[in-house]
Amino acid sequence: xxxxxxxxxxxxxxxxxxxxxxxxxxxxxxxxxxxxxxxxxxxxxxxxxxxxxxxxxxxxxxxxxxxxxxxxxxxxxxxxxxxxxxxxxxxxxxxxxxxxxxxxxxxxxxxxxxxxxxxxx
Numbered sequence: 538x539x540x541x542x543x544x545x546x547x548x549x550x551x552x553x554x555x556x557x558x559x560x561x562x563x564x565x566x567x568x569x570x571x572x573x574x575x576x577x578x579x580x581x582x583x584x585x586x587x588x589x590x591x592x593x594x595x596x597x598x599x600x601x602x603x604x605x606x607x608x609x610x611x612x613x614x615x616x617x618x619x620x621x622x623x624x625x626x627x628x629x630x631x632x633x634x635x636x637x638x639x640x641x642x643x644x645x646x647x648x649x650x651x652x653x654x655x656x657x658x
Contacts, residue, residue, distance in 0.1 A: 539563045540583065544575020554586045561610065562588040563599055570594070 538557060542548040544564045562583040564575045575592070583590060589610075591599045597613035 539565060540575065540579070542574075543570075543572070544579045545572070546576045546579065548579060549582065551582060554582055554588075559583070559586065559588040561601070561608070562586075562590050563601075564590070564592040564594075566592060566594045568594040 566574045600611040602609045
């Protein structure tokens with residue numbers, strides 16, 4: 538369920554949460570929004586109910602697919618990590634070292650091409 542009013546202080550009560558018995562609680566909130574949503578006490582209410590918490594400010598896009606097997610949830614920031622995050626997890630393996638070498642060489646190439654383009658102008 539999408540949490541009412543972005544998880545504001547008065548958006549839900551313990552009775553409401555108990556009545557709907559959620560599997561997933563989706564907080565649609567902007568990163569560092571000026572209203573401070575979701576409120577921590579509201580997040581805690583849903584966590585205490587046993588709901589799996591999903592937050593657009595932390596998880597990015599949240600994709601939920603319903604099919605005959607049930608729900609499948611994808612948190613975009615977990616499935617589409619940036620290259621630097623992947624490189625740091627691979628750093629110790631031989632494949633990771635090769636990957637980092639290639640990325641470093643591509644970066645050096647780009648800097649050289651960019652420099653030559655700027656000088657030519």
